Amino acid sequence: MEVPALTDDALIASALAGSGDAFGTLVERYERAVYHLAYRTLRDAEEAKDATQEAFMKAYRALNTFRPGAKFSTWIFTIVYHACCDRLARRKRWSDAELPDRADPAAGPEALAEASDDAHRLRAAIEALPEKYRTVITLFHLQGKQYDEIATVLDLPMGTVKTHLFRAKELLRKALGDQIAERGR
Amino acid sequence: MTDDELERALFALPLEEPPADLRHRILGATVYRPRMIFRTAEVWALGTALAVMVWLSWYVMTGLPNLGVKVGFIVSSLVAVIGAAMPGQTWLWLALGITAAIWISQISFMPARRPIVDH
Numbered sequence: 001m002e003v004p005a006l007t008d009d010a011l012i013a014s015a016l017a018g019s020g021d022a023f024g025t026l027v028e029r030y031e032r033a034v035y036h037l038a039y040r041t042l043r044d045a046e047e048a049k050d051a052t053q054e055a056f057m058k059a060y061r062a063l064n065t066f067r068p069g070a071k072f073s074t075w076i077f078t079i080v081y082h083a084c085c086d087r088l089a090r091r092k093r094w095s096d097a098e099l100p101d102r103a104d105p106a107a108g109p110e111a112l113a114e115a116s117d118d119a120h121r122l123r124a125a126i127e128a129l130p131e132k133y134r135t136v137i138t139l140f141h142l143q144g145k146q147y148d149e150i151a152t153v154l155d156l157p158m159g160t161v162k163t164h165l166f167r168a169k170e171l172l173r174k175a176l177g178d179q180i181a182e183r184g185r
Numbered sequence: 186m187t188d189d190e191l192e193r194a195l196f197a198l199p200l201e202e203p204p205a206d207l208r209h210r211i212l213g214a215t216v217y218r219p220r221m222i223f224r225t226a227e228v229w230a231l232g233t234a235l236a237v238m239v240w241l242s243w244y245v246m247t248g249l250p251n252l253g254v255k256v257g258f259i260v261s262s263l264v265a266v267i268g269a270a271m272p273g274q275t276w277l278w279l280a281l282g283i284t285a286a287i288w289i290s291q292i293s294f295m296p297a298r299r300p301i302v303d304h
Binding site: 020023024027028031032033035036039040045048049052053056057060118119122123137140141142144169172173176177 | 186188191194195196197198199200201202203204207208210211212214215216217
């Protein structure tokens with residue numbers, strides 16, 4: 001018989017009572033998703049690693065402020081998203097190389113053409129999206145169709161989230177369609 | 186590509202693999218981080234006390250020729266500060282209390298030790 005996994009709320013309660021293992025389980029459960037969001041937002045493995053660590057440290061210190069009943073995933077995604085925004089702002093301040101709303105020049109049509117299989121092509125197409133669309137599509141990937149949760153993380157109205165998502169999907173379809181058309185020629 | 190096909194492809198996309206040492210780094214910075222011996226307030230209090238002691242030492246050392254005057258000034262300043270915070274009668278009770286404590290500390294309630302006699 002399979003032992004039911006503890007809920008996030010139960011793990012948080014244990015962690016607050018002093019259990020290091022409980023917080024370790026939370027880290028194990030969300031580390032990959034949090035890193036994924038940081039990596040997609042920052043497009044830099046080293047910075048994504050630092051942002052993920054920073055987010056978990058902040059969460060650990062502020063665990064007693066976590067509202068019971070809220071979703072831990074939304075909370076930790078919000079923290080890491082803010083950490084990423086700070087890093088992007090700092091990067092923007094020091095260099096003109098990366099602007100939040102600009103597509104990555106490295107992941108242009110050439111990079112897309114190089115991508116062989118469907119997953120790689122889709123990943124490359126996401127990488128090529130402007131930052132605001134890339135983040136919303138990443139959260140859609142992580143949280144599913146929970147638009148209210150995505151809106152909470154990004155601190156945007158639900159309507160804006162839906163618009164960004166619609167636009168992001170449109171751009172993705174166009175990018176993938178262009179490639180299929182190019183391959184057909 | 187339809188909306189459904191795109192969503193299916195999106196959800197089938199594997200998440201990025203985090204670096205192998207990331208979890209160790211997170212746990213090392215959170216649950217396994219060595220606890221501080223003192224709390225922040227205690228560190229502040231100790232630091233302030235240390236700074237005052239250093240200043241007092243410097244004040245006394247630099248005024249060696251007038252050491253008596255300087256020490257007298259420090260004592261009178263302390264008395265003035267404490268005196269401002271306490272009414273006159275408190276001093277009387279405090280002096281009585283200290284005197285009583287000194288006297289009591291001198292009294293031995295233990296029975297006198299008998300000399301050991303070898304039979």
